[in-house]
Amino acid sequence: MDRFRALRRLALDLGVDGVALVPGPNFERLMGARFHSHERPLLIVIAAEGPPAAIVPDLEKGSFDPLGFEGEVFTWRDQDGYSGAFAALARAIPLRRLAVEGQVMRVFVHHALAAAYPGIDILDAEREISALRRVKTPEEIAILEESIRISEAALAETIAEVRPGMTERAVEGLLTQALFRNGAEAHAFGPIVAAGDNSARPHAHARVDYAIQPGDTLLFDFGAHLGGLNADITRTFFVGHAPEAAAEVYETVLAANLEGFRVTRPGATAHDVDDACTRVLEASPFARMIRTKTGHGLGRAVHEAPQIMRGNDEKLESGMVFTIEPGLYDLNAFGIRIEDDVLVTEDGCRSLTTFPKELTVIGQC
Numbered sequence: 001m002d003r004f005r006a007l008r009r010l011a012l013d014l015g016v017d018g019v020a021l022v023p024g025p026n027f028e029r030l031m032g033a034r035f036h037s038h039e040r041p042l043l044i045v046i047a048a049e050g051p052p053a054a055i056v057p058d059l060e061k062g063s064f065d066p067l068g069f070e071g072e073v074f075t076w077r078d079q080d081g082y083s084g085a086f087a088a089l090a091r092a093i094p095l096r097r098l099a100v101e102g103q104v105m106r107v108f109v110h111h112a113l114a115a116a117y118p119g120i121d122i123l124d125a126e127r128e129i130s131a132l133r134r135v136k137t138p139e140e141i142a143i144l145e146e147s148i149r150i151s152e153a154a155l156a157e158t159i160a161e162v163r164p165g166m167t168e169r170a171v172e173g174l175l176t177q178a179l180f181r182n183g184a185e186a187h188a189f190g191p192i193v194a195a196g197d198n199s200a201r202p203h204a205h206a207r208v209d210y211a212i213q214p215g216d217t218l219l220f221d222f223g224a225h226l227g228g229l230n231a232d233i234t235r236t237f238f239v240g241h242a243p244e245a246a247a248e249v250y251e252t253v254l255a256a257n258l259e260g261f262r263v264t265r266p267g268a269t270a271h272d273v274d275d276a277c278t279r280v281l282e283a284s285p286f287a288r289m290i291r292t293k294t295g296h297g298l299g300r301a302v303h304e305a306p307q308i309m310r311g312n313d314e315k316l317e318s319g320m321v322f323t324i325e326p327g328l329y330d331l332n333a334f335g336i337r338i339e340d341d342v343l344v345t346e347d348g349c350r351s352l353t354t355f356p357k358e359l360t361v362i363g364q365c
Contacts, residue, residue: 003030004046004070006132011048014125016097018047020113021129024104025300028228029133031067035060041082041109044069045093053092055085086116099125127305134297134305135319140229141343144299144321145352147184147226148341151233152355154178155220162363164214164240168193168206171218179224188223188230189302195219199236200335202292202327214240217334218362223302230302232323233353234339239363249286249328250336250359256280256326257338257357260294260308264324264342264349270312277326278310286328295323298341320344321352 002008007019007030021027022043023035035042040057042064047053052071056064061075072092076085095117100110102124114120136144157178162171172193179187194204195212199219212218216239223231236250256277263276274294281290295308298321306314308322325339340353 004052007046007129008048010125010128010132011046011099014099014123014128016048016099016123016125017095018045018093019099019125019129020045020101020105022101022105022109024101025304026101026104026129026133029300031069033063033067034228035063037106040078041112043105043109044071045089045095045098047093047095050093053089055082055089057082082112083115086112090116095120097121097123099123099129101129102126130305133299135317136299136321136343137319140299141319141321141352143227143229144231144341147188147224147229147231148233148352148354150179150182150184150224150226151222151231152353153182154184154224155222155233155235155355157182158220159237159362162212162218162237162239164216164363165211167208168195168198168210168212169208171212172206175220175222179222182224184224184226186225188225188232191220191222192234193218193220193222194335195239196334197332200329200331200333202329202335202337212239212363214363215243215246216240217246217336219335219337221337221339228300230298230300232298232302232339232341233355234325234327234337235355235357236336236338237360237362240361242359242361246334246336247359249289249330249334252281252284252286253326253328253336253338254357254359257324257340260324260326261340261342261349261351264316264344266316266318266344266346268316270306270308270314270316270322271310273316273324274309274312277324281326281328286330289328289330291329292325292327295325295339295342297322316344318344318346 293309327337329335
């Protein structure tokens, strides 16, 4: 099987001579290996016609060779610099127009290509390249489900130990230990553990100097990374007891979350899902607390297409995975978010997350 077929076809559709990939989600999905981005450029170029080629730092050669790359590989050493490798690439694959990942390729790699190919037209094709991984394979879905299982097991173990008086940082430490104990290879992203007013910051950082109080909301947003795929789960709990006003907000967010599931099916749009969730929030007494869109695609990147937001008329297809995560945030008081990872199926959708989401009080003695 030609693993480059889809990218060759894309190059022809875009009217370019080739597509370049650098380390990141698309590279990892294609090559089955993860490389870090650092000061040493590494990239592959898939020509619309003819064999591909790669530029690989000499120190990465031992990791790259086992991948069975089908084209010529130009290596370079720190002592010599990488301009010679780019010149060799230009001799091997003539390019006048090249499609690249605009959100992933770094400026110095872009400049190296431009220097090796005077007059080249470099096209930002991030949307088109990343679209090739929107629909997940059965193998990817299975790995996602396992990464979610690991995450949910870790969450259950963590909340069983939470008590008033603990700091957010201490709870974050418990969560991290539980994730790795249950089989995570890494964090999908830096976990969010936020209590009280900190939970009203959608991208909060755990505080070392705040003791969790009875009546606080305690928000967890985190996920395990496994086999190149990422879980992304949010659950919000109440510590000790649930104040009446905050409990009403919680039930509103839960209703919005459930409404998103109701409209998710093939042929619906990302707009439809966000609009359904947001209408529930807007119709509540808490509309002023809306601060975010409903969700985002999930897979090899934590945030990828499709973006679940009003105005995005991208149609949902069976095999897509995205988050439904409505939230309400009362600044300087509390925030509530409920996030599920959702698989679009042939006749609707299925939640890959199974952790209970009814209002839950934890940390009771």
